[in-house]
Amino acid sequence: MSYIPPLERMRFVIEQVLDAPASWRAMPDFAEVDADLAREVLEQAGRFAQDVIAPLNGPADLQGCTWQSGGTVKTPDGFPAAWRAFVEGGWPALPCAPEDGGQGLPQLLNAALFEMLVGANHAWTMYPGLLHGACEAIRHHAVPALRERYLPRVVSGEWLATMNLTEPQAGSDLGLSRTRCEPVDAAAPVANGAAVTVTGQKIFISGGDQDMTDNIVHLVLARLPGAPDGTKGLTLVLVPKILPDGRRNGAWCDGIEKKMGIKGSATAQMRFEQAEGWILGEPNAGLAAMFLMMNSARLHVGMQGLGHLEAATRIASAYAQERLQLRAPSRPAGSDAAAARGPDPIAWHPAMRRILLDLQARTEGARVIAYWTALLLDEAEHHPDAAVRAQRHDLVALLTPVVKAFLTHLGHHGANEALGVLGGHGYVHDWGIEQHVRDSRIALIYEGTNEIQAIDLLMRKVLDRPGRLALLLEVLRGEAGTLDTLAGTAADGDPAGLARWAALLRDEATTLERATATLQRERAARPDLPFLVADDYLHALGHTLLAWAWARLLRASLGDLDAARRQRLQALCAHGRDWLLPAARWRWTRIESGVPELAWPGL
Structure with a gap:
C-alpha cells in the first residue's frame, strides 16, 4: 500500500x-x-x-x-x-x-x-x-579550519556523515573501546584540531559506505596513547573517506550486515588502518562531544517509532474497512440496511475495533508528545529569555529517553498488532505491514537500547535531578487547572468531560510524584531497585504523557473543527482514557508495592 x-x-x-x-x-x-x-x-x-x-x-x-570488492557499497x-x-x-x-x-x-x-x-x-x-x-558536533567542537572545510558540505547534504561508536567487544559499554588514534606530530601538543591516525574496527555503522555521496565524514571514537581507561579516555576524531588532496583514506568497509529489516540501509563493518583525521573537540572528552550527535539521533529514533505507528495504523484501518468477514454482533448507526445479512467489514467486529482504536489513540497521542518535545528543543536553543532556555533544556533532557524508548516501543508493537488485523495477508510482503514490523524493531535497540534509556531516565534524569520532574508535574497540573477553568465556564454543562480529565491529570501527577518518592526513599537500602523497575517507570511515565496529550487534543477539539472530526477526536481521547490508561496502571502499582528480588539466571 x-x-x-x-x-x-x-x-x-x-x-x-x-x-x-x-x-x-x-x-x-x-x-x-x-x-x-x-x-x-x-x-x-x-x-x-x-x-x-x-x-x-x-x-x-x-x-x-550490495557489498563490492574494494570495500564499496551499492545501495538499492x-x-x-x-x-x-x-x-x-x-x-x-x-x-x-x-x-x-x-x-x-x-x-x-x-x-x-x-x-x-x-x-x-x-x-x-x-x-x-x-x-x-x-552538523552540531562539527559546529560546536571543530577548529575553524575543519569547520570551514566540512560543515557546509554536511549541512547541504553534499556529503553524508556516520557515527562510529560500537566495536565487537564494546556494544553499549563504550568504555571497552580499543580503537586507537596516534598523533601525527609527536612533538606537537595534542589538542583540538591536531592531526592523528586512527586504527581499529567498528561495527553496526549505518551508512559506513554508500554510493549516494562522493565523500563520507566519519566521526570516530578512539583512544589516544596513555589515555585513561573507560569512557573518560575516548577522543572524537573526524575521519573523511576522501582526504582534502583527493587521496582515498584508510577507512574501509569490510562488509555489510544481513539484517532482519531496513535492508536498504547499509550497516557496515568498518576497518580503520592508519586512517588520517583530526581531533574534534578536546582530547579525552570525545563522549561529551559525541553526545550532541547521540541526543539528536535519539529524538530522530523516536520519530521512527511514530512514523511506523502512523503508517501501520493507516494500513490496518484501510484494510479493516474493506475486508468483509462474518457478521458483526452490532452495526454502527446508519449502516446500509441492505447489508444487514452480512458479511460485515472486520472494522465492525469488537475485537478488531478495539485494536484499531488502540492504534489510532496511541498514534494521535504519541504525535503530540513528539512534537511538543521538538518545540521545547526549539525554545531551549532559541528563546531570548535565558531562564526559559534553561527550563526547556531540562524538560527536553527528561523527555528525550521517553520519546526514544516509549515511541519506538509503540511503533514496533503497534505495527505487530496492525499485522494481525490483516491476518494472513499481513504476513506476506505485498501489503507492506510485515516490513514495518521488521524495519521498526531496530529502533528499540540502537542509540542506546530501550532498557538503557529507561535506566538513564530514572537514575540520571529523575532521581539525581528531581527539579526536572518538578517541571513536568507543573505542566500536568497546569493543564488540569486550564481544563477545570474551561469546565466551569462551559455554557452547555461540560459535555466533553473536561472536569473529569482535569481530575485524571491530577491523579496521574500525584501517582507519578508518589512513586518517584518511593524509589528515592528506598534506593539506599536497595540499590538495585531503580534498575529493576526502570522499564516500568518509563512506560508508566509514557502513559502519563499520553494522558496529557489526549487532554490537549480534547481541549483543541473544542475549537474550529467540523462536527465529525470533533466527534472522532473526542472518541479517541475517551478510548485512551478508558481502555489504555487502566491497562498501564499495574506498572505504577508494582513500583509502589515493592518488587521481589530477582533470581540469578541458571539457578
Missing part, C-alpha cells in the same frame, strides 16, 4: 494543540516562520515522501544493499537519485543555522519531516538520520 502523509492531523497538532506559531513569534530566530510557511514545508515534504521515496520502499527491501536502485532530489530540495539544511548554510527552520518542522520520511521509507531515511547531529 502506498504511503499517505497525515498532513491534516500534523497541522492540527502544530497549529491548534501546541500553538507553535505563537511560540515561534516569541523567538527572533523564527520571526518569519508562521503557520502558512509551516504548511508549505509540510506539504512539500509530504509530496517528497509519498512520490519519491515511498515507491522505493518495497523494492529496496527485496533488493537490499533509485536511492542515489532520491538523495540528489532531497539535496536539491534543500531538505538536509532545514534545521541548520543560516550562518552554516542552513535554512534555520524549527526542529519541530524537521521532526515532522522525519516522521513522514520514516513512514514512507525507513531504510532510505537512515542515511540522512545522523546529518543534523553531525
